[in-house]
Amino acid sequence: MELLDIGDVSERSGTSPSALRYYEKRGLIEAISRKGLRRQYEPSILPRLALIRLCQAAGFTLEETAEMLPDEPRFTLDRDKITARADDIDAQIEDLEKLSKLLRHIAKCTAPSHAECPNFQAVLNSLPHKKVPR
Incomplete structure (x- = not known):
């Protein structure tokens, strides 16, 4: 070998x-x-x-x-852990999409100020109240 x-x-x-x-x-x-x-x-x-x-x-x-990690060449990973991690990633993607939507709106908003923009306020209020990973 x-x-x-x-x-x-x-x-x-x-x-x-x-x-x-x-x-x-x-x-x-x-x-x-x-x-x-x-x-x-x-x-x-x-x-x-x-x-x-x-x-x-x-x-x-x-x-x-x-x-x-397996000790042998043939193995099966923990499907429950993998599914839970995939669910976490899906939730992060959803949160990041909301954040992206807000940032794009801020960049293009034509309202006199963002405080007066109802779309901005709606998107801002829809953001999650947890930290978004960097």
Whole structure:
């Protein structure tokens, strides 16, 4: 079996060597051996890293990601957690669309002042009362 050293894994996955070492420290990945000071990984690490990136993009913490990561090549992710995260993202999209609508109205509003614009006031009142992620 051909092993990949940390530089190869970094180049192929787009994950920095420091992130790979951090993931290993957190138990998300495992080096099989070392060649000198360079960590060696099985090629199966690449899809695992892609899954870690997917979880990060979806907003899962590393702890949540570690709980969902499989130990074997065939696996099933926690469908309830994935569905809940998708629902959260849908809610964020809805909130961001409202914010975008308000900003576009502010930019194009022809009222003498925004305080006098009923459309502005209606959109402003429809915004959620929670923080919108940046």
